[in-house]
Amino acid sequence: MRILIDMDEVMADAIARFLEWYQRDFGITYTEEQLHGTKLQYIVPEAHRPTVRQYAHQRGFFANLPLIANSQEVIRALNDKHEVYIASAAMEFKYSLEEKHDWLDEYFPFIHWKRRIFCGDKSVLKGDVLIDDHAFNLSVFSGRAIMFSATHNMLETGYERLNNWQEARQLFDLDTP
Template sequence: MLTVYIDMDDVLCDYSSKIKEHKQKNPDNPFPQSVPGFFRSLEPIDGALAAVEKLRKKTNVEVYILTAPSTKNPLSYTEKRLWVEDKFGYEMTHNLIICSHKGLLKGDILIDDHASGRGQEFFEGKLVHFGNEEYPNWEALLMSLPI
């Protein structure tokens, strides 16, 4: 059984566009992610929801969503949990892990848009750097996964 962890922000949902949008509307707020409702309102990345469902259907893969909390918004814990339920259903909330140090978890694959900063560099399995040249989108990533 392969354990696959998938980051949320800028992997499953479009965090960066929402930050940019909020900064344009309210340049005086240096932390748009601190606004209540920010995380729950994030739009899915193209292909992300279908890709997760495809991985979940595989009998040899256990999928977890692994996301770091926003220290600027204590509501991020609740909103990220609600986002997962909104997009994948209640059952997937059992596979949601909110952790500030991703290198503490054991598993085979970590799909993340950053190679470091939240412990990704200490993850002992394979780090798949989403959004780079090799894995620019979910279609390319799924074709290259050893699953």
């Protein structure tokens, strides 16, 4: 089976970076619970929104993002049993391509560079399964579309859902040889 896996909010915790940088810049702490069904840029004061929107455009934003819990071990197990590709829309933000490549080298070195797809439009992807946190990516995929839970998509009901990587272990029957 060919399984395509998104990076941000599926493998890498970009929400943590948004919250960290916002606290650094404005001294205000938001929690992930406060982001239920939305993104940080929509709940901060209007005057702060341009700054928040620029975070992902800055060097260092995608570098050393925290891992989503259990992503390494479960993706390794998936990779041992299936054809796994990492598919990230890394073209929108100037520094993300290099930083995402380096991040994968550090945390997922078992995913060969030939199985890393950095694109701008995920409608070109072909595979059996796409695991992604955005409905707009899942809606253009012709295979099995699985939404990985993230704070911003918690109100989305149109897709099969994985809430965490432990559920993926069960869904893909990774505990059996």
